[in-house]
Amino acid sequence: MEDSGLLDAVLPEFSSQHPGYVIKVIAVGSGEALALAERGDADIVISHSPAAEERFMAAGHGRARTPIMANDFVLVGPAEDPARVQGASITAALAAVAAARAPFVSRADDSGTHARERALWRDAGIDPSGEWYMQIGQGMGEALRIASERAGYTISDRATYLALSHALYLNVLVEGDEGLRNVYSVITTSRGRNHAGADSLATWLAGSAGQQRIGAFGADDFERSLFEPLAPRD
Amino acid sequence: MDVFIESLREAGRLLLSGDAYVWQILLLSLQVSGAGVLLGLIFGLPVGIAVGLLRFPGRGLAIALIHTGFALPPVVVGLFVYMVFSRAGPAGHLELLFTPTSMVIAQALLAAPYVAGISMAAVQAVPPDVRLQARGLGASRARALLTHLAEARLGLFAAVVAGFGAVISEVGAVMMVGGNIAGETRVMTTAIVLETRRGNFATALAFGLVLLTLAFVVNALLTRAQQARVRAGVHRPFA
Numbered sequence: 001m002e003d004s005g006l007l008d009a010v011l012p013e014f015s016s017q018h019p020g021y022v023i024k025v026i027a028v029g030s031g032e033a034l035a036l037a038e039r040g041d042a043d044i045v046i047s048h049s050p051a052a053e054e055r056f057m058a059a060g061h062g063r064a065r066t067p068i069m070a071n072d073f074v075l076v077g078p079a080e081d082p083a084r085v086q087g088a089s090i091t092a093a094l095a096a097v098a099a100a101r102a103p104f105v106s107r108a109d110d111s112g113t114h115a116r117e118r119a120l121w122r123d124a125g126i127d128p129s130g131e132w133y134m135q136i137g138q139g140m141g142e143a144l145r146i147a148s149e150r151a152g153y154t155i156s157d158r159a160t161y162l163a164l165s166h167a168l169y170l171n172v173l174v175e176g177d178e179g180l181r182n183v184y185s186v187i188t189t190s191r192g193r194n195h196a197g198a199d200s201l202a203t204w205l206a207g208s209a210g211q212q213r214i215g216a217f218g219a220d221d222f223e224r225s226l227f228e229p230l231a232p233r234d
Numbered sequence: 235m236d237v238f239i240e241s242l243r244e245a246g247r248l249l250l251s252g253d254a255y256v257w258q259i260l261l262l263s264l265q266v267s268g269a270g271v272l273l274g275l276i277f278g279l280p281v282g283i284a285v286g287l288l289r290f291p292g293r294g295l296a297i298a299l300i301h302t303g304f305a306l307p308p309v310v311v312g313l314f315v316y317m318v319f320s321r322a323g324p325a326g327h328l329e330l331l332f333t334p335t336s337m338v339i340a341q342a343l344l345a346a347p348y349v350a351g352i353s354m355a356a357v358q359a360v361p362p363d364v365r366l367q368a369r370g371l372g373a374s375r376a377r378a379l380l381t382h383l384a385e386a387r388l389g390l391f392a393a394v395v396a397g398f399g400a401v402i403s404e405v406g407a408v409m410m411v412g413g414n415i416a417g418e419t420r421v422m423t424t425a426i427v428l429e430t431r432r433g434n435f436a437t438a439l440a441f442g443l444v445l446l447t448l449a450f451v452v453n454a455l456l457t458r459a460q461q462a463r464v465r466a467g468v469h470r471p472f473a
Contacts, residue, residue, distance in 0.1 A: 028431060035433040108416065110432055135416040137428035146413045149321055149331045169321055 029111025303347020356389020
């Protein structure tokens with residue numbers, strides 16, 4: 001999400017309205033973000049790994065969790081599409097990639113995208129391994145760049161893919177599948193030091209101002225908004 | 235404190251257990267950095283020796299440039315190699331980005347200034363009389379140069395050791411041009427970054443200790459070779 005530039009577009013407005021709070025963004029995958037928060041190193045988390053978030057809340061590490069926006073994942077790959085996945089369902093597409101042993105870049109970083117990728121492989125009935133399955137332990141931007149350079153496939157959130165697509169040799173090959181929907185939630189943490197600031201930011205993000213900002217993001221550059229705001233709560 | 239003790243235990247376990255994942259990473263680190271230093275030697279050594287021994291216009295500038303190379307940030311070298319080998323770059327057709335080869339090239343670029351700078355200092359530290367004496371005793375120019383280099387061997391070894399130390403420990407360039415692909419381009423330092431990001435501090439620190447152990451073993455071997463030659467050669471520099 002950080003690679004898409006959303007926070008840079010949204011946070012300055014909050015900061016100018018609330019000059020008393022300083023926001024430091026630590027851009028990491030969802031799993032890592034929740035782990036940071038669990039150790040008390042974050043006041044607020046934006047995450048998109050529903051199963052991990054539910055475990056996080058159940059363990060008492062979070063105070064409140066609010067879905068704020070959604071977008072979708074896409075399967076991207078080289079235009080030549082050696083595994084012939086274009087237009088297939090996501091599970092059929094992954095099965096075709098594995099059968100063709102076509103290069104596939106996995107973030108392998110416990111991020112929300114990685115968690116979804118693992119779930120989709122499970123749905124496809126495949127336990128991916130082998131030289132074609134490249135586990136990089138890095139963020140979305142790197143995964144896209146490596147897929148592009150090595151002419152491989154990867155699963156990306158649409159926003160990051162669009163934001164970087166000008167420098168990528170990758171096309172969207174599978175999209176719109178139900179298994180590819182991606183919901184982001186904001187969580188205020190129990191062990192954070194600044195509860196008031198965290199609450200203020202969470203309320204703002206879920207409120208009309210934040211939601212409007214989120215909905216507008218990307219409309220100028222990509223002629224479509226990159227994130228779908230989920231109804232304001234206030 | 236517990237996390238440090240746990241890391242020590244974990245490091246011992248990782249090294250002793252013969253864990254395939256760890257040994258593969260260790261081996262790749264050695265291969266990439268070893269090849270990087272070797273390549274850096276091929277370029278850095280002649281440059282260092284030439285700048286150390288010859289007098290030519292612009293020599294001061296050359297020395298300043300070599301020393302500036304000590305401060306070359308690995309990420310900048312990584313960026314440069316990335317741009318050259320990316321599909322949009324001039325050497326994109328070679329398809330070397332995110333392979334060990336591009337990592338070796340980046341590390342060679344990083345090692346070369348160390349090798350050049352330290353070998354330059356090493357040959358300059360030898361009194362010029364050595365070469366003159368050798369010439370006076372009837373040695374050819376090439377022979378006299380070899381004699382000079384033999385006198386400088388301690389410093390030349392130091393150049394190799396410093397170059398190796400610089401590249402085995404850097405993460406910026408190998409991360410950028412290697413991509414940290416498990417089993418293919420993941421080395422010790424990128425593995426440390428990864429484990430830290432995952433919150434596995436003990437494993438990350440253990441990898442760090444393994445890296446230091448590796449550096450110690452390599453340096454101990456180099457030093458042994460170095461000191462052995464000193465003992466063997468000290469009384470017969472012209473042999």
